[in-house]
Each structure stands twice: as structure tokens, then as C-alpha cells.
Amino acid sequence: MAKKELQALVAEQKILNRIYVVRNQKIMLDEDLAEMYRVETRRLNEQVKRNINRFPKDFMFVLTEKEYENLKSQNATSSWGGRRKLPNAFTEQGVAMLSSILNSDVAIEVNIRIIRVFTKLREYALTHKDILLQLAKLEKEVKGNSKDIENIFMVLRELIEKHSTPAPRNKIGFKQYD
Numbered sequence: 001m002a003k004k005e006l007q008a009l010v011a012e013q014k015i016l017n018r019i020y021v022v023r024n025q026k027i028m029l030d031e032d033l034a035e036m037y038r039v040e041t042r043r044l045n046e047q048v049k050r051n052i053n054r055f056p057k058d059f060m061f062v063l064t065e066k067e068y069e070n071l072k073s074q075n076a077t078s079s080w081g082g083r084r085k086l087p088n089a090f091t092e093q094g095v096a097m098l099s100s101i102l103n104s105d106v107a108i109e110v111n112i113r114i115i116r117v118f119t120k121l122r123e124y125a126l127t128h129k130d131i132l133l134q135l136a137k138l139e140k141e142v143k144g145n146s147k148d149i150e151n152i153f154m155v156l157r158e159l160i161e162k163h164s165t166p167a168p169r170n171k172i173g174f175k176q177y178d
Contacts, residue, residue, distance in 0.1 A: 030045055044098075
């Protein structure tokens with residue numbers, strides 16, 4: 001694998017690790033986006049405030065305290081810093097809209113990568129949905145004919161559902177022991 005391809009895969013994985021599901025939507029947090037764009041979180045949010053008309057509620061919303069605590073606990077991180085305000089959550093459309101207000105070369109490049117990752121996630125979800133629909137159709141056709149075939153469908157469905165939900169990710173890095 002070429003060095004450039006490997007770097008692209010690593011970049012995609014970093015983006016995937018920063019996509020969360022909140023309110024049944026895939027979102028990215030303002031602080032993660034700011035870090036990727038190499039700007040301060042407050043600067044990113046200032047630009048969003050100046051262009052707030054570009055960010056309706058289905059593009060961006062503020063997390064509730066409970067949602068934010070939930071995300072922190074999922075990531076096993078207690079040191080997310082001393083935020084005074086709850087983070088903004090950007091949907092795929094919100095991330096796309098950010099490209100119109102952030103004009104640096106880094107922001108443009110990162111935005112393109114993020115949109116490509118969101119697109120791959122959507123394609124992956126659609127593929128699994130098609131498979132589940134086909135399995136359901138086959139299951140109806142075979143129902144009552146053989147208990148073994150029904151068991152096969154049950155196992156296949158469980159496998160697909162198991163693989164469609166991402167496994168919890170472990171943090172990498174050094175652990176400090178007291």
C-alpha cells in the first residue's frame with residue numbers, strides 16, 4: 001500500500017472516530033472540527049454565529065447537558081476541559097455548510113474528507129438495509145418449510161445487526177499510573 005493511501009486511511013479513521021450518533025443523527029462536535037481545521041473552537045463558533053442563518057436546527061444544534069455527559073462517558077474521558085458552554089453538534093449538512101464560512105486550504109481539504117466519510121457511512125448503511133430486506137423476503141418464502149433454514153436466517157440477521165453497530169472504541173495512548 002502506498003504511503004499516500006495509508007495516510008488517507010488514517011485520516012478517514014480519525015474522522016470516523018469523531019462521528020457520534022446523537023438524537024438518531026450522525027454528528028461531529030465543534031471542538032473536534034476545530035481541531036481538525038486547526039482553529040480554536042471559539043473561533044469556529046464565532047464564524048458560525050456570524051453566519052447563523054446558514055445553520056438551521058437540522059444542520060447544527062447545541063447538545064444538552066445529558067447528551068454531553070453521555071458522550072464524555074462513552075469516550076472514557078474526564079478531561080474534556082473546562083467548557084463554559086455546551087458544544088455545538090454539526091450534522092453532515094452542517095459540516096458541508098462550514099466549508100462556505102471557513103476558507104483556509106486546511107479547512108477545505110478536511111471538509112472534503114469528512115463529506116467523503118459521511119457518504120461512505122450512508123452507502124454502508126444502505127447496503128445493510130438492502131441485505132436485511134432481501135433476507136426478510138426470503139424468510140417469508142421459506143417460512144414453515146424448514147426449521148433449520150429459519151435458524152440460518154436468524155443467525156444471519158444477528159450477525160448483520162451486530163456488525164452494523166460499531167464496537168466501543170478503546171482510547172489509545174499512554175496510561176498514567178499513580
